[in-house]
Amino acid sequence: MKSHQTTQTMKPATAAKKLGVYLEATPAEFQKGEVSRAELNELQANPPEWLRELRTDGPHPRPVVAARLGVSIAGLARGGVTEALTTEQIEALKKDSPEWLEKERATQAEVRKEAERIKNKKSAESADND
Template identity: 55%
Template sequence: MSQTMKPVTAAAKLGIYLPAAPEEFRTTPIGRAGLEALRADPPQWLVDLRRNGPFPRDVVARKLGVSRSGLVRAGVTEALDADQIGELIADPPDWLVRERETHRAVLAEKERLRHRPDR
């Protein structure tokens, strides 16, 4: 018997926002072969979701160059689409500038610690 995963897991692996997916995808467990088939030859709904969103928080955070915690601190709790993300990038609000700086500093510190000679 083939192993299946919940739709939420499959959506995470595909990098899509589950509530925006078609009902059949949201309600049907998917096997590994089915997931690989979606990756290899994505249907139009998947292509559109990946291009235009709405995107899950981890994808929104990555596109904006901030952490997921930074989104929460800024009060961004809803999924954003490509146009909304584009607007934020084009004219970054204070919170986005601040969170990008924080995120860069955290990543730099992680990198510094990773390359310490005493490790």
């Protein structure tokens, strides 16, 4: 008896998220169809021109914008950034360095420092227990 394997597919929004691109900026045919796991792997391994351009110039989804600015997604929202931004807009924000951005970067640095402290503490505790 032969097992029948179905192809795993995902919605375009999921595929765009995995590719790190803003769905609304992708080609219409990408937005309308489903993406198979094999197609996603192919897009990641050999990105077409539209995907390379989106990754380089944007518009970028909020997680990418947040990462490039060194803040959290919530920090973006607190700063009034609710839409996708292009690379040019991100660079302009970095250059202008508004007060909210400086504050959010400092907050993010504290969060990372605290996470590292907790991780080190847990490591030391588990080493003591061995």
